[in-house]
């Protein structure tokens with residue numbers, strides 16, 4: 001049976017898992033859940049029976065279902081350790097996990113579509129207000145990460161930074177690229193974060209990151 005990934009092309013949380021699967025060379029069946037069509041396929045009873053939270057992604061491994069992108073990445077890391085997304089010492093892994101959580105817990109949830117919808121519905125926020133909200137929370141997360149990677153990112157002989165931590169891809173990079181995609185999608189100015197931009201420019205050239213990109217998914221829609 002193998003892996004089955006419940007996904008949506010534009011979901012940045014699913015994007016993380018697609019990158020991790022591709023980096024580890026793991027094949028999977030893609031099961032798209034359209035988040036907007038027909039009230040949201042992720043809210044239908046058949047999917048809620050698999051994932052009571054009604055969010056994508058979820059990964060089924062021979063029928064065992066795991067929700068939450070970082071739990072999925074850590075599961076993949078445990079059952080297929082190479083290449084390592086959590087390398088090095090306990091301290092290094094704590095740093096990488098901290099960076100991943102900065103994005104996945106403290107940044108991404110605040111610019112997720114349901115939050116924007118709630119701001120519009122319940123607080124009467126217009127497009128400009130929602131845009132300000134999104135930019136504010138991405139700026140807050142990216143400002144901190146930009147400072148943080150200054151001391152942890154490996155650099156080439158030419159002084160270019162290519163990863164959030166050390167000289168190889170880690171879980172922090174797996175989270176950064178989808179968040180950068182979101183920032184650009186919502187027209188947030190990323191110029192104040194040159195290290196993060198340089199890291200993403202490198203990572204986006206890697207085949208695993210390219211394969212996982214939203215526009216390369218079977219359910220991708222033309223804009």
Ligand SMILES: N[C@@H](CCC(=O)N[C@@H](CS)C(=O)NCC(=O)O)C(=O)O
Pocket residue numbers: 010011012013014035040042054055056057067068069070104112114
């Ligand atoms: N913390 C979760 C976040 C998952 C999440 O927010 N997924 C979004 C798409 S990026 C979703 O399914 N939204 C649909 C909805 O809220 O109804 C994870 O990392 O997996």
